[in-house]
Amino acid sequence: MGEHAKTPVGILGGGRWGLALACAVARNGHPTLLHSRRAERPDALAPEVAVTSELGALARHSRLLLMAVPSDVVREVARALGDVVDGAHLIVHGIRGLSGEGLTPISEVLREETPCRRVGALGGPALADDLIEGRASVLAVASRYPEVTDAVRAALQGPLMRVSVSHDLVGLEWSSALNGALFVALGYARAIGVPPALLGGFLTRGLHEAARIAVAAGAEERSLFGVAGVGDLLAAMSQDDRPECQLGAALANGATLAEAQARSALRVEAATLVPRVVAFAREHRVDATIFATMEAVFSGRVSRDDVLSGLMQRR
Amino acid sequence: MAEAAPIFHFNDERSFIVEEVVARVAQGARDPLLLLNDAAWCEIRRLEARPGKERAEYERFRELARSIGRLSESERRRRVEEVARHYAKDIAGNFDPRVYALSTKVLPTALSLLLSPKDLTLGLRAKGRLREHLVTQGPVERIRALSRRGTVIFAPTHLSNLDSVVFGFALDREGLPPATYGAGKNLFTNPFLSYFMQNLGAYRVDRRIRHDLYKEVLKTYSSVLIERGYHSLFFPGGTRSRSGIVEEKLKLGLLGTGVEGFVHSLRRSHPQRVFVVPATINYMLTLEASTLIADYLAEVGRNRYIIEDDESTRVERVVTLVRKLVMTTGSVVIRFGEPMDPFTNRVLDDGRSVDHRGRTVDPATYVTRDGQPVLDEARDAQYTRELGEAICRSYARETVLLASHLVAGAAFGKLRDQFPGEDLFKLLRHRDEVFVPSDELERRVDDLVGRAAALEDRGGIVLGPGVRGAPASAVIDAAARAWSGYHTNAVLRPAQGGVVLGDTNLLLYYQNRLAVSGLGFHPGRRSK
Structure with a gap:
């Protein structure tokens, strides 16, 4: 890395x-x-971070804006933001x-709602607490514009943070979103006592399903096997406090x-x-047995025994 | 109005433009040694096969290849300039306003007369008829206003060798300024055509030359023209669509000169706005339909494509075509799409760019860093890719479906239903086998027109003049009349109480216009 x-x-x-990114x-x-x-x-905010409630001030402060708001807003x-940026x-x-219904990537929403063209997304296994408490971690960034990934890397890469770069924006966004669902499956499977070998098998299958789905949406397959894909999933194996896993367990x-939604700390997508x-x-x-099973679980149509026997059957 | 366009002063600026191109190419050359060596290597390989008339060219590159290693860095740079100048001069055309005036007056009459002998004595009437047969649609008024405020890049779909002539005629008729465009050098070998093309501001593109230095000169030439206000015409699909499918992916090389020209112009005292206008050219009949679709099938099908007969690959004559076109109102429709800036923002009449939410955006902000307009190859390549995608979306929305496309779509639907599950190449072999009763064909056309009308209501496609609300039998008649006697093989063969599907390749070709919208079969997509 050169001098930035x-x-x-x-x-x-x-x-x-948002707090976590600001700290990093x-x-x-x-x-x-x-x-x-x-x-x-x-309280947790690093003292050198300034705070504003005015969007215009933010747009004047910097060209690079990292957005970390709940997906429903x-x-x-x-x-x-579109009124103040160019x-x-x-x-x-x-x-x-x-x-929405059309499964529009968030970067597309940004393109629709702002005049900005150079957009990107963050993903990967880093948890907010890692960044706030200063634990070494890894993030992924993707944009079709090298300028964007360069800027993010310059902002976040440091002794405690590795930033993995990709140009496949669609791949990162789909992979992150689908992982969110796989985390729920992971929490569920652990809670019903699926043994580790079988769990490994299920997750692999889930990952392959996710890859085929993402490819149908225009992603590159290998993105699912990068930091924002399989890396994210591997980390989740030992991140018991992920809200998605807790939802699955509930x-x-x-x-x-x-009930499960109400109990989880964060909104689960x-x-x-x-x-x-x-x-x-x-x-x-595209075959999506794992995702279809999850849908059945969400709607309360199946019992835990049904789930297990269903997954053991060969398609 | 149109006479104020910079093209009318091209000859005064010509040598200046050539020198600007040379200077910029030489400046941009990162590794002159590699650039020259690549040029020499490509040209020697190309020319040694048959040097013939280009013997001198061949020798020049041989000499270059031999001496290149010994040259100093400054000598290499000088050689880059020399080669670039040689190419730039070859590329640059001419513009003669007298020839322009003559051709725009004479061309339509000539075309009509050529083809409609009984009108020989009534030139005016013939011209009037062409006027009727070529329909122009879209925001012409706005494009006219924009052409006075900046450089307009016209980016139409490409189906036929007639496209540039027809498009040029439409521009003139709508009071739009002439646009310069790159035409294949092979077209300049005909002295008559060459005289006109040269003097109409066309520049020469030698498609046989493949090396980077030549491509660089070509792109720089286009960029310099754009930043100096020369309205340009690109066929961003690169070549004619072989399949008849509306372009879904574009060649980005020349298109990229839109962004580049814009950035360069921002550095000048009179920054030049750049507006991109996608357009579709829609034909009831395509001049080269049989040969184009045969090319396509041979390429895609390889060993699965069995050539049916050589008859169909015979080149049809322009004369029959134009006579046919002149007989049917609205048989050529040129439809302009919404103008946009190089960053895909919509553009208003006054030249302002606005985003999705209608907010004014200054296009310079996309290319400015620390207050200075800068070129950035990776960034601009991405802007261009997104521009290409936006143009393709416009093509899909602005495709005009004419009777021949719709009837072919209905007939091809029947063919697929008759042999479910058969792959395309098997399907195409059922020539002259399938009988469709008249009432069934009408029902199918009705159904298709109904679906197309619903899509048109959502802004997804355009139905040709007179199609909406017309009885299916009239649509079928219009298509049958157009086809009959024009294509060597009958497309639909009349039979007792109905028709027989004749030339299945041509049915595929014409129905392919429906492919992108999902109204018809798409040979390139996995069927659902």
């Missing part, structure tokens, strides 16, 4: 993930401005999910979807995503 000037970076979103960027010595709609300054936030801004989101223990993914796979004639 310390360029200003703007972060959008006062939640845990500030740790590398970049002037960091965090936009938050909350009035009080969060992303369109609304992007539209407001073609010079680079917007990179760190949102796991696909938007379902396995007999909770309804609504998977519940709305999975039925849409299953429909998408059907339309594109």
